[in-house]
Amino acid sequence: MQSLEPYTAGEQPKDKKYIKLNTNENPYEPTPALQDALKNARSLRLYPDPLAAEFCEAAGKANGLPADHVFAGNGSDEVLALAFKAFFDSPVLFADITYSFYPVFCEFFKIEFLLVPLRDDFTLDAAGFLKPNGGVAIANPNAPTGITLELKELQTILDYNLARKRVVLIDEAYVAFGAESAAKLIPQYPNLVVVRTLSKSHALAGMRLGYALAQPHLIEGLRMAKDSFNSYPVDSLAQAAGTAALRDAAYYEGVLSRVVDTRTWFVRALTEMGFRVLPSKTNFVFAGHDRIKAAELFKRLRDRGVLVRYFDAPRVRDFLRITIGTDEDMQKVAAILQEILS
Known part of the structure; x- marks a missing residue:
């Protein structure tokens, strides 16, 4: 260590x-609806729902997906970490300039990684991800640059890796501020995981709540990883707050x-x-x-x-x-x- x-x-x-x-x-501030939601939250003497079912239903509905396509975690960083553990082998591909937690996850889980250089204008070069790998992680929009990769380019990465049965993780922490989400591609791609946070778009950074969107077999992989660390990662207050926030579009x-x-x-x-x-x-x-x-x-x-x-x-x-x-x-x-x- x-x-x-x-x-x-x-x-x-x-x-x-x-x-x-x-x-x-x-x-x-977050939606005023949080006040009533927190008052009516599950009693704190009881363990929270380990599957965060009501929240997952709200997140699925907000993204046009069934609840079994949603996984809830204690902030998107936890969801990302579980995804790295559950789905990735060496080497993971991600950009040379991107969210700096990705190499930390790789070091912690002893996964090798390769950096894909951004172009001189800091745009992401999709062709750099069309090579043998153990998984792909892309922040879209990227951080800290703020630049977005178009979905048609993302699909070339998904197609290449689908043929090789490799998971592509799209970290959409900032997608709500003007970018196009890859969530609409989930029915088409069984190798796609989209990760979201409620910290930025829904003003809930103090609650620590994030989620993943994917086909059910990948959601089950995340649950297995979760239950190997902590069966109850999302507390009752966070579940209630997140559900209320997602319902107040x-x-x-x-x-x-x-x-x-x-x-x-x-x-x-x-x-x-x-x-x-x-x-x-x-x-x-x-x-x-x-x-x-x-x-x-x-x-x-x-x-x-x-x-x-x-x-x-x-x-x-x-x-x-x-x-x-x-x-x-x-x-x-x-x-x-x-x-x-x-």
Whole structure:
């Protein structure tokens, strides 16, 4: 275990009040329907439903799938970890710039992996995944770039791996902010697993609730992996909250629309200041400026009470990842950036 390099989460400082734009949390409150749902949740003296049946039914309905196509977990990170354990052999393929938990899972489960380089414009090269492998993991939209792979390109990866009986995992943590979901492909592809979180789109980061969508034989594989670690990973309150959230689609359509509208004008403001901003379909932007190093800009923003995310890694050292907050927050950030650059 001494050689294991764990995932590094975004900082959560308590020394003063910050505009917190470093962990891609939703700036708006979850649906008011949660209040009644939590009051009526299953008694906490009882164990929760190990299958989270009511939540799975709601998640399935929200995605046009039966409940037996859904698996619930204690956040999407747990679902991803169980999927790596249940479905992947060496070597797993994933992008060289993507969610940094993937190599951690591989190290922990002793699975070898190969990195598929993104193109120079940070788009994902589907052809790089058309080679022998023990499984494929793709964040779509990708993180931290925010760029989306079109479904027709994804299908070429699915077709290649279906013929070789290899699982393709699509991590859709940010899909609700403007990208097209691969969930519609599940009836067609028995090798497809789509993973979602309620942390970003449904403003439930504090609840830790995620789920997978797949055909029933893959869902059963996830349940077997789950029951080898923890039979009751999703507590009763999280199940009740998640179910209420998924059933209130109208409320969240409004929330998501506000985030996307804010992203649109903030990207325009950054571009006018001379930033290079990658095209984003997420609740964050990935941006850099030729006149100031990203590490220095990160420090200056922090000194002024703004937390963003800096990745000291090859190819992305010139960029900052900035979560989209409220209009008020982003107007303050835009003004601070203008001040720093001037």
